[in-house]
Amino acid sequence: MSGFKRLCMFVFGLAGMACLAILVLPWYGIYQHGIATVLAHPIGGTVALVLACITGLGLLVCLLGALFTPRNPHSVIVSVVDGDEVHVTRDAIRAQAVHTIERDGTLTARSVNVKAKKRGHVRVFCRIQPNNTVNVAEVGAELHDRLMVGLSEICGDTVDSVTIEFVDPITHDEPVNFDSLEASYANTMPKAHPVSTEPESQSTTSETPFAEDIRVPMGHATTLRPPQLEPEITDDDNLSVDMDITEEVPTTDREDS
Structure with a gap:
């Protein structure tokens, strides 16, 4: 509804209520002498006449609108x-x-x-x-x-x-551009190195070989061989480790003999 139409409706309603009060209240004996005094005054009579004209014009417009306004079909x-x-x-x-x-x-x-x-x-x-x-x-x-x-x-x-x-937006924030976010994320990601088709090189880490001979420097040298595990161990068999112990005679003992 436009502002002018709203103003016309407000004036029409106010004038109609004033005219209705001037006509109805004396009928029931309420403010009868006061209303008669106001209407007898030239200014009061002129105001009442203007209010009656506004009310009559508004009623005429409503009647013509009801008769000639085209119907909005369903x-x-x-x-x-x-x-x-x-x-x-x-x-x-x-x-x-x-x-x-x-x-x-x-x-x-x-x-x-x-x-x-x-x-x-x-x-x-x-x-x-x-x-x-x-x-x-x-x-x-x-x-x-x-x-x-x-x-x-x-x-x-x-x-x-x-x-x-x-009308006013729900929020004044800028909309998120997902395409730019994906592009920036792709730029920050490290580039993948090409996969080499050559066979993997042998590990440079050399494994420490198992020492076959372990000598104890206490006058006697002991040679240990790595244990040989049997394929299956049962409760009846005993775990055996073959060990060759070679005893050396100190040099001083040989010279004395």
Whole structure:
């Protein structure tokens, strides 16, 4: 509702209530002498006459509007096939507009008003709230084209106009660009080295060989051989280790002998 229309309705309502009070209260004996005194005064009589004229003019406008305002039909004829009519309801047109607006998830349809005549001339008014701060000029032009295409799918060529109104967004943060995030993440990742097809080189770490002879420097030298484990060990067999112990006689003892 526009501001002028709202002001006219306010003045009409106030004037009507004042005229009704002037007529009804003296009828029941309430403020009868006071109202008669005010009406007898030239200024009071002029004000009452102006209020009566405003009330009468407002009632006339309401009567003419009720008689001659075209009815907004529940359904619209979109095509005629062999004498048969194809109708689409205003609720279906509204649902198609809401679906087109909220398709990408960045916009929210707060209200969608559809006005149409019986044989076409569909006019759609959309009030939209963005989820984030957007470029209204660019998004509005793109959304208008999408709405015209989407509504033509169910209304045909009967769409006369599509009006779009943007309201304050839900949040003033900038929308997240996932493509730029993926690109920056790919740049920060280390580049993978090419896989070599050559056989793996032998390990440079040399294993310490097992010492076959272990000598104890205490006048006697003892030679130990690595234990040989049997394939299977049972409870009846004893674990045996073959060891050759070679005893050396000190050199001093040989010379004495």
